[in-house]
Amino acid sequence: MSSQIVRQKFIALSDPARLDIVRRLASGPKTAGELAGPYPVSRPAVSRHLRVLREAGIARAEVRGREWWYSVDPAALQEMQAWLEEVRGMWSTALASLKDYVEEQDG
Amino acid sequence: MSSQIVRQKFIALSDPARLDIVRRLASGPKTAGELAGPYPVSRPAVSRHLRVLREAGIARAEVRGREWWYSVDPAALQEMQAWLEEVRGMWSTALASLKDYVEEQDG
């Protein structure tokens, strides 16, 4: 998983509208119209947000007639979790080494 | 964990320099100077990135003399993981309900 790819996903979730859209999508697939409904911004603006989510791989769209049904891709979220887990793992290791070093110095 | 707070963390990791800084910090605490070293941008620019990471709670700084020692806060990363896990959990539940519904319709 390249750094570029994981970063694109962090960008995708860094906007309040997109973060909220993803949260709402978690309760099941929705059309672009349903998703745009609750926001004060225009529908084309939401359409752009949906594109950002699609391009980051966080959302997918299935075109059914004139409706686009959006859903989240849990694998994309899992990739983000994996990145975070990797950093936390490295940090634990680093902490352990640091502890050994300090103990060696002291006693 | 408010949506605002988790979003600030996603913003923090949406920049390539900051993503890289966090990755490098995982191998152990580093000074601002060490962190700025490898980048083509100016040191004040890196200083700003470090502030963004601090304000998001992802990095902490300990001032020792004239050096600022930075380290990652694994708890912040864990909060992000928890948010992602929550969405994934909701999605599994939604999928299960959808499956039940479809089965009811078909048979």
Add this chain to the structure above:
DNA sequence: CCAATATGTAACATATATGTTACATATTGG
């Protein structure tokens, strides 16, 4: 067939983030 509907895209204006240079502050070493 055609008006209504659902939606994406283009072009542009504006808000926001990022970079630079200049500067302020505090600490260290002789």
Add this chain to the structure above:
DNA sequence: CCAATATGTAACATATATGTTACATATTGG
């Protein structure tokens, strides 16, 4: 004490993201 060092902050220029309006495209329902 004071020059060198480490670092943050301020002010401003510029790149990037986001919003709007106008438009294009495809589908549906009568």
